[in-house]
Amino acid sequence: MRKPSLVDGIFALVAVLVVAGGGVMLFRSTPGPAHTQHQQAAAIVPASHSDGLSEVEGGYRFERVVMPSGRGLAVPVAFRILAADGKPVTRFLDNQTKQMHFFVVRDDMHVFRHVHPNLDGDTWHTAVDLPDGGAYRMFAEFIPLDTKDPRHPVVLGVPFSVAGDTSLVPVPEPDAHTVTETGYTVTRVDEPAELPLLGERALRFAIRTPDGAPVEKLEQHLGANGHMTGFHTMLLSATHLHPVEPAGAPLINGELTFRSVFAERGEYRLFLEFRHGGQLHTAAFTVAVAR
Template identity: 80%
Template sequence: MALRKLSFVDWIFALVAVVVVVGGAVMMFGRTTPPAQHQNMGPVVPASHSDGLSESESGYRFERVVMPADRGTAVPVAFRILGGDGMPVTRFIDNQTKQLHFFVVRDDMHVFRHVHPVLDGDTWRTSVDLPDGGAYRMFAEFIPLDTKDPLHPVVLGVPFSLAGDTDLVPVPAPDASSRTESGYTVTRVDEPAALPLMSERKLRFAIRAPDGSPVEALEPHLGANGHMTGFHTMLLSATHLHPVEPLGAPLINGELTFRAVFAERGEYRLFLEFRHGGRLHTAALTVAVE
């Protein structure tokens, strides 16, 4: 059968059909997967900071140089932070007076270390006390010079393990109170119920000295009244909490407040570090997120 030669009118109708089909597809896919910046789904949810599950993030990568091999005191650790061009990055924005914060936690949350590596050429070096074996994760936290969100650092996480007999300790259930090794008591006094997911909350902690008296003021620690980091007890993701009371402000009824946004359901182990009486104290509490 011979093909009919298309007339000018036929071409016009064909062009209109193509435009309708393409336009409909664009509208359909536009409704299905709209760009995030154009969605209007109600109030903006505060950005969460819960990561450290990967050794690469936001164009940065953790490069191992010296990893812990045995348990002990002052176990050496060395690493580089590589940028998108594969070159070491050696300068970051100061974050609570430090260029880089470094954490080590065991998967049962019984071992927690927070130290600050020193730059040696293009390599960050430090040492940590690791008294027992088991599965661990280390975290490097820093704020890039070109960041658009200085309140939420980049956190890179790397797992490692130490061989040998391990004295594992169950993660404590969510509780409202904790006692430091130095005898201070820290009690959560906001509402010790489960916390909402992806919603900013203020957590208030009452700090009591060993004699039971409220701590009226804290000494500077990392340029603030205190430092708190949380770790998901199953995922081992890291969450940084920001202090509310400015440095030097008196603590009303001995209470210290932190802003927090949690990105995953489950339980978190919070480690609060504060300085009082010329010493650094660390309290650990478990909270639940639903």
């Protein structure tokens, strides 16, 4: 990972203090200029959020049951979600067709996993591929049944480490262009400049097949056109964004839009998941939020 600067450290400390002091308030602003179709759909998109800095939030606590014991394929993980009274919670609202989303990232952002645990009794079980050692963080994301804001899930974050030699990879610099492991080209076509802190912004991504053709329509993934999760490269907080275009709607010029609000300064690594040609593809971007 690139060496943090003194300024980065100050902003990181301020962000942690803000979160510890009661959270970050997000204000929604008026959407800026965009395609008419994008503007019409943007009004229904859920608000983004930035969480996962603690294993306790909103009266819920992450209880470790089985933690990763080493690198490998399908490494088992098990945990419980406890309410304020200490009792396990086993039912949540569906969030993009799933009660529980579970993410794992390494601190250099080179490893990203998104899976959906299964409930057995009062314990959630899953498995993740961990190809290398290093410092990691896992995130459990869910929407409580009694929530007052279903747009804003609870996200609990827990650090862990995998022993052994580690090949750290520097976080890529912000760039508007990336290619998936499956050969799809994804280009950010909004103004890929520094993003505003706490300012709403539409992020638009043009998706091209390996032969360069615009993707006219995406297959549903988790009940939507796609899924995007971002992680602050220093704090490892999570930001979840939903696509603007309704599931199944044709894409304008092959573009998929996400409405974003970022709660901390610095850089984020965004992971865009979309399904096309019967296959799930993942595109990763680094974006900078105004310092």
